[in-house]
Amino acid sequence: MNGRLLVVAFEGWNDAGEAATGAVRVLQEQLDVSPLFVIDPELYYDYQFNRPMLAADDDGRRRITWPTATISGPAKMAGTDEDPAPLADDAELSVSGANGANIFLLLGSEPSRSWKAFTAEVIDAALTYDISTIIFLGAMLADVPHTRPISIFASSENDEMRGALELERSSYEGPVGILSVLAEAAEDAGISTLSIWASVPHYVHNAPSPKAVLALIDKLEEIVDVVIPRGDLVEEAGEWENGINVLAGDDEDMAAYIAQLEQARDTVESPEASGEAIAKEFERYLRKSSDGKGDGRNEPPTLR
Incomplete structure (x- = not known):
């Protein structure tokens, strides 16, 4: 550099x-x-x-x-x-x-x-x-x-x-x-x-x-x-995250969707995660996200 x-x-x-x-x-x-x-x-x-x-x-x-x-x-x-x-x-x-x-x-x-x-x-x-x-x-x-x-x-x-x-x-x-x-x-x-x-x-x-x-x-x-x-910036980043938490707390679909994302992220980053386990977790998540079952929608929820 x-x-x-x-x-x-x-x-x-x-x-x-x-x-x-x-x-x-x-x-x-x-x-x-x-x-x-x-x-x-x-x-x-x-x-x-x-x-x-x-x-x-x-x-x-x-x-x-x-x-x-x-x-x-x-x-x-x-x-x-x-x-x-x-x-x-x-x-x-x-x-x-x-x-x-x-x-x-x-x-x-x-x-x-x-x-x-x-x-x-x-x-x-x-x-x-x-x-x-x-x-x-x-x-x-x-x-x-x-x-x-x-x-x-x-x-x-x-x-x-x-x-x-x-x-x-x-x-x-x-x-x-x-x-x-x-x-x-x-x-x-x-x-x-x-x-x-x-x-x-x-x-x-x-x-x-x-x-x-x-x-x-x-x-x-x-x-x-x-x-x-x-x-x-550090304070603003914390306020940004807290604000989204408040909005998501009033929306069950959004809270459930965020929990899925957290689970997928934590699985990928866990020390014991193997490549096969990571692949299976993402395949499971993608199938669940794409079939649109449960709430009748094909797109994940969005905060507005």
């Missing part, structure tokens, strides 16, 4: 519970960074899908903010060839080792069109700023219980990265978001990549998940070797 690191998150399909973008925003708040590169939104966004937002600025004037993607980094880098100052000098972030001035951020909305051209702009900017590794943050809806630690999966298509960090290669095949497109282009350009994904309980998909944000930050801190202040 030597060299400059770019941490990436996009709103939209890759951002269940706003966990990935929430984690990058935590970094943005703690790091002394300024915009270095902003993509022109005209070519890449459908404004009827990603609408511009009207809000008051610091002077009280109402301004329109357009959907886009922005790379942020040390302020001294903007328009100069100077080496950046350590990011932690004026922030509550303690960066260890050689990473003191090496963390960059890319935050934006997933583009609506022209993904190849969009990707080319991002990769060109990454090469311009001499980024050596890109870390993609994502979050997906999954059949997981909110009462257990958020599941995190880290993977890489880069052989050297997998060996150094003991990561796996993802076996997923199917539709992808902009993160996968950028990752392939980055590897082709000689920039190593890794992905960190959080699993967010699908039955609370309408609400932001501070517990998933916290899990992503924990894993990012472990891999990048930084110390990231959690602020109010």
Whole structure:
């Protein structure tokens, strides 16, 4: 992980519970960074899908903010060839080792069109700023219980990265978001990549998940070797879990469904669980979830 690191998150399909973008925003708040590169939104966004937002600025004037993607980094880098100052000098972030001035951020909305051209702009900017590794943050809806630690999966298509960090290669095949497109282009350009994904309980998909944000930050801190202040995240994660407990307590179907998820999760994580036992437990759970018997529905319940 030597060299400059770019941490990436996009709103939209890759951002269940706003966990990935929430984690990058935590970094943005703690790091002394300024915009270095902003993509022109005209070519890449459908404004009827990603609408511009009207809000008051610091002077009280109402301004329109357009959907886009922005790379942020040390302020001294903007328009100069100077080496950046350590990011932690004026922030509550303690960066260890050689990473003191090496963390960059890319935050934006997933583009609506022209993904190849969009990707080319991002990769060109990454090469311009001499980024050596890109870390993609994502979050997906999954059949997981909110009462257990958020599941995190880290993977890489880069052989050297997998060996150094003991990561796996993802076996997923199917539709992808902009993160996968950028990752392939980055590897082709000689920039190593890794992905960190959080699993967010699908039955609370309408609400932001501070517990998933916290899990992503924990894993990012472990891999990048930084110390990231959690602020109010720990308290917010507890309130989020307690709030779901209250709602589920008034819904027998939901409480029973969560108990099934907890049983499946505990079986998988028990020390004595064999591969065969785990497979049988999930087969039993999937059969029970898919046959729709009992309440006459084919879909699991959802909190609203």
